[in-house]
Amino acid sequence: MTAYEPPGDPGSGTDPAPGTAAAAWDAVVLAGGAARRLGGADKPGVRVGGRALLDRVLAACAGARTTVVVADPRPTARPVTWAREDPPGGGPLAALAAGLRHTTAEHVVVVSADLPFLDARTVERLLSALVAEAAEGALLIDAEGRDQPLVAAYRASAVRRELAALTGDRAGPAGLPLRRLTAGLRLTRVHGPVAAFDCDTWDDIATARARIREHGHVLDEWISAAKDELGIDLDVDTGVLLDLARDAAHGVARPAAPLTTFLVGYAAARAGGGPEAVAEAARKAAALAQRWAEEATATPAEARPDVAPDATPDTRPDAG
Incomplete structure (x- = not known):
């Protein structure tokens, strides 16, 4: 066994100058x-x-x-x-x-x-x-x-x-x-x-x-294991997906989180896959979750498309 040193991440330490890695x-x-x-x-x-x-x-x-x-x-x-x-x-x-x-x-x-x-x-x-x-x-x-x-x-x-x-x-x-x-x-x-x-x-x-089950490591370990198991070799911003899952859970309903992230993956695959496709699908879904959440907290006046949220009601007797 090589001695194990708990603090730090794998490969932690001082990096050599950038751009010096072997090309092949x-x-x-x-x-x-x-x-x-x-x-x-x-x-x-x-x-x-x-x-x-x-x-x-x-x-x-x-x-x-x-x-x-x-x-x-x-x-x-x-x-x-x-x-x-x-x-x-x-x-x-x-x-x-x-x-x-x-x-x-x-x-x-x-x-x-x-x-x-x-x-x-x-x-x-x-x-x-x-x-x-x-x-x-x-x-x-x-x-x-x-x-x-x-x-x-x-x-x-x-x-x-x-x-x-x-x-x-x-x-x-x-x-x-x-x-x-x-x-x-x-x-x-x-x-x-x-x-x-x-x-x-x-x-x-x-x-x-x-x-690998320590806090700070388990999520990365799980994502790596899942990608290997599913045959996926794709680097995506997991933070974006986690934020999306949080917004869907809070703004819609808790079960919406896993279903939304599944739909994002499916949409990205139909768009040709790749990190850019995932990011774009996640952006659209996050915007939808935000709109959904805003509607849930909107006042009656804010919910009317023909009345500005800060408009003063017309109280004249002949007002329609």
């Missing part, structure tokens, strides 16, 4: 470990927040041009390329070498499949640090300041160079420790204690499951 990158996810400390359980398939650990990591790597998972094939929420180290169980360096053979980008993100709090922002921070520092590897460091070489971004050419040097007199990298490779790289480091938290034991799994 691949990802290699190592998911073939034996999980001995979990009693041999299928660790990548263990669910945290309703999603398999592997699917959570794949969501964080959604920006990759190619994502390679080094493990036996299984159903996943996102399409991937499968690879296997030879022999299976040959260790993380052998798994990295196997996955790297299926990548073509110069920048490659390398992560393990047991990182419940890895997110896309952390991945971008690693890639940005790799480019901004002209490094050969950018490693995440945990709450105790330890390097995490399996939460990192690397220059593929440098990794291949070191692999060739390490295996020159060997049949392959099986059994070699990963630190033998990173020792030969020019590294930079990125602080990310929450994103570096990994799940080696059932206690770790319990800790991760508890954290």
Whole structure:
């Protein structure tokens, strides 16, 4: 387990200079470990927040041009390329070498499949640090300041160079420790204690499951899980939708909130989908909810379209 530091969000820390992220990158996810400390359980398939650990990591790597998972094939929420180290169980360096053979980008993100709090922002921070520092590897460091070489971004050419040097007199990298490779790289480091938290034991799994239900995290976790489950890859302003649900509940009736947000989604889909379509449908529905609420509190004079709200009544005897 990597030490868990409760405060802060995944990937929290100082960002590298903007505009320095790699333009194109691949990802290699190592998911073939034996999980001995979990009693041999299928660790990548263990669910945290309703999603398999592997699917959570794949969501964080959604920006990759190619994502390679080094493990036996299984159903996943996102399409991937499968690879296997030879022999299976040959260790993380052998798994990295196997996955790297299926990548073509110069920048490659390398992560393990047991990182419940890895997110896309952390991945971008690693890639940005790799480019901004002209490094050969950018490693995440945990709450105790330890390097995490399996939460990192690397220059593929440098990794291949070191692999060739390490295996020159060997049949392959099986059994070699990963630190033998990173020792030969020019590294930079990125602080990310929450994103570096990994799940080696059932206690770790319990800790991760508890954290996602903490106030301030549960809604984002639920939205991410629902989008994966429904096959939706769409970034929308959830604040707008929440405001709409609140207005519909207060201005119309409580059951109007979920029904209205459903109708907004349906309308956005008919309009071609995308964040802009959702925002426009939400704007129209919010305006309707506002008009509805205003009518409920309007005075009789305000409800008459032919009389201005502040007009003085005509009290003359012959007034019509």
